[in-house]
Amino acid sequence: MTRRILFLMLMISMVSCTTKNVLTGENSISDDTSYFTILHYGYPNIERLMLEEVISEKWNIKHKAAAGCVIDGRLKRKIDKENKKTYAAIEKRYGKDWKLRYEKDLEDAAMKQVDIMDILITNKPFRAELEKHNIEIDGVDKEVLQLNDPDTYEVEVYGFNSSNERVNCCTLHVNTKNKTVYLIK
Known part of the structure; x- marks a missing residue:
């Protein structure tokens, strides 16, 4: 009972x-x-x-x-x-009008993704980090999170090895206005 x-x-x-x-x-x-x-x-x-x-x-x-x-x-x-x-x-x-503003933010986020990748591709320390982890530039996957500053993003970069396991490469702060990259991890 x-x-x-x-x-x-x-x-x-x-x-x-x-x-x-x-x-x-x-x-x-x-x-x-x-x-x-x-x-x-x-x-x-x-x-x-x-x-x-x-x-x-x-x-x-x-x-x-x-x-x-x-x-x-x-x-x-x-x-x-x-x-x-x-x-x-x-x-x-x-x-x-939240749906219109939400869709506008999605479009802006897509454009920022392109800007972020353009900045990263030309950044030599980023390319060196990719080489260190055996990740090709066209095999880069990333997770992007906007920080408090609307132009600054935290980008976690990773790739996959030959056995399809995730390989964490680095975490960066990318400022799209100044086109600067700061390596965090």
Whole structure:
């Protein structure tokens, strides 16, 4: 009997201590800065998801894959319903034209990615770092995070070795205005 009561209490505490408000897709942890979660299904657009990751801090929006390529109508309607609530909450916070401004930020992030790569390609210490880790310049993958200064980005550069394992190369701060690169790690 006591095991059942303890099990029931454990289940109640797990359900009541969720970290996400399912109705709005907004996180509710007190330390969190209230990220909105937009759900996706179908074949992912990897380039767009990478750009959305760059601007996610500014917009407090995270994207999550809710289903794969094969999806039934019921699940699709459920995801669309959740996203509709999330979009309403985002509109309440950022205004009616938030989608236009968000898309503009995505375009700007894409252009900044090109600027960052142009700066890195011509930087000799960066090329030396790539050689040290046996990464070819056309095999560079990177994760970009915008810092507090709108022209400064933290760039984590990595590649993959012959056995397809990730090789971390370096972390850089790139200023696109001054065209400077600072090696951090």
